[in-house]
Amino acid sequence: MSAESTTTAFLRGQVDLLDFIDWSGVECLNQKATHSLANALKQGYREDDGLNLESDADEQLLIYIPFTQVIKLHSILIKGTEEEGPKTVKLFANKEHMGFSNVNDFPPSDSIDLSEDNLKGKPVALKYVKFQSVRSLTIFIEDNQSGAELTKVQKMVLYGTTVETTDMKGLKKIEDH
Numbered sequence: 180m181s182a183e184s185t186t187t188a189f190l191r192g193q194v195d196l197l198d199f200i201d202w203s204g205v206e207c208l209n210q211k212a213t214h215s216l217a218n219a220l221k222q223g224y225r226e227d228d229g230l231n232l233e234s235d236a237d238e239q240l241l242i243y244i245p246f247t248q249v250i251k252l253h254s255i256l257i258k259g260t261e262e263e264g265p266k267t268v269k270l271f272a273n274k275e276h277m278g279f280s281n282v283n284d285f286p287p288s289d290s291i292d293l294s295e296d297n298l299k300g301k302p303v304a305l306k307y308v309k310f311q312s313v314r315s316l317t318i319f320i321e322d323n324q325s326g327a328e329l330t331k332v333q334k335m336v337l338y339g340t341t342v343e344t345t346d347m348k349g350l351k352k353i354e355d356h
Contacts, residue, residue, distance in 0.1 A: 190253075190254065190302065190338055192340065193253045193254065193338040193339055193340060194338065194339070194340060195336055195337070195338060196246070196250055196252070196337040196338065196339050197220075197221075197222055197336070197337075199246045199247050199248055199250055199341060200220075200244055200245075200246060200247070201245040201246060201247045204243070204245040204315075205220075205242075205243065205244055205245070206242070206243040207232070207240060207241070207242045207243075208240070208241040208242075208278065208279065209234050209235050209236055209237070209239055209240055209241065209279070210232060210233065210234065210235060210240065211233040211234065211235045212235075213233075214230075214231055214232055214233035214331075215232065216232050216242060218230040218231050218232050219231060219232035219332040219333060219334055219335045220232075220244075220335050225333070225334040225335065225336070226334070228333055230333075231259075231331045231332055231333045232331070232332040232335070233329055233330070233331050233332075234320075234329050234330040234331075237328065238320075238322055238323045238326075238327065238328060238329060238330045239279065239319070239320060239321060239322070239330070240265075240318075240319075240320040240330060240332070241277065241278070241279060241282060241317070241318075241319050241320075242317065242318040242319075242320070243275070243277070243315065243316075243317050243318075244315060244316045244317075244318070244337070245314065245315040246313065246314060246315065246316075248341055248342070249312055249313065249314055249341070249342040250313050250339050250340065250341055250342060251307070251310060251311050251312070251313065251339045251340050251341075251342055252272070252305060252307075252310035252313050252316065252337060252338075252339040253304065253305065253307060253310070253338050253339040253340070254302040254303055254304045254305055254338045254339075255268075255270070255291075255302065255303055255305060255318075255335070255336070255337055255338070256297075256300060256301070256302040256303070256334065256335065256336040256338070257293060257297065257298070257303075257332060257334070257335050258298060258299065258300050258332070258333045258334035258335075259293070259298045259323075259324075259330070259331055259332050259333055260298070260324075260331055260333070261295065261298065261324060262323075262324060262325045262327055263323050263324070263325065263327050263329055263330055263331040264293065264298040264323060264324050264330070264331065264332070264333075265293055265298075265320040265322075265323055265324075265330055265332060266292060266293055266321075266322050266323050266324045267290070267291075267292055267293075267320075267321040267322050268290070268291050268292075268293060268318060268319070268320055268321070269282075269287035269289075269290045269318075269319040269321060270287055270288050270289045270290070270291070270305065270310075270316060270317070270318055270319075271285060271287055271288055271316070271317040271318075271319070272288040272309060272310050272313045272315075272316060273312075273313060273314050273315055274315075274317050275315060275317075277317050277319075282317075282319050287319070288305075288306065288309040288310060289305045289306045289309055289310075291303050291305075293324075298324070300334070302336070302338060310339070311342075312342060313339075316337070318335075320332070
């Protein structure tokens with residue numbers, strides 16, 4: 180089985196959550212103005228290996244992504260270069276207003292160490308039980324592969340599903356009996 184078909188089977192039933200991101204609330208701390216989060220996250224930009232998200236003052240990045248509706252997060256794909264690609268990534272579900280000064284005060288919902296395969300585009304399955312009712316996601320990129328001054332993210336994709344709304348008509352029928 181090829182790597183691509185393995186990924187497809189792994190992601191069966193999961194969708195790219197790009198359409199459910201509330202872009203008006205997205206933030207990225209320590210990003211270089213000329214190499215912003217949009218380069219790695221937005222459709223079209225993220226498919227261009229020449230564009231990337233790049234850190235500014237040091238290797239750390241703190242990304243906040245709110246959603247337009249509640250989602251279940253299944254996995255994340257973070258593509259980067261062998262030297263400057265992210266290494267340690269901590270994910271926080273529903274934690275707002277985090278900064279570099281307090282990000283280590285909270286236990287992450289999940290923590291991942293990206294491998295060479297991950298940096299080439301292999302998604303990482305998350306602790307699914309920790310991401311069942313997500314309104315926002317904070318991603319803390321703590322360091323990179325080589326300890327370089329800058330971290331570069333070429334592509335970031337969030338995979339999951341939306342949380343289905345309750346069928347109120349169906350509930351009404353049950354109550355009537």
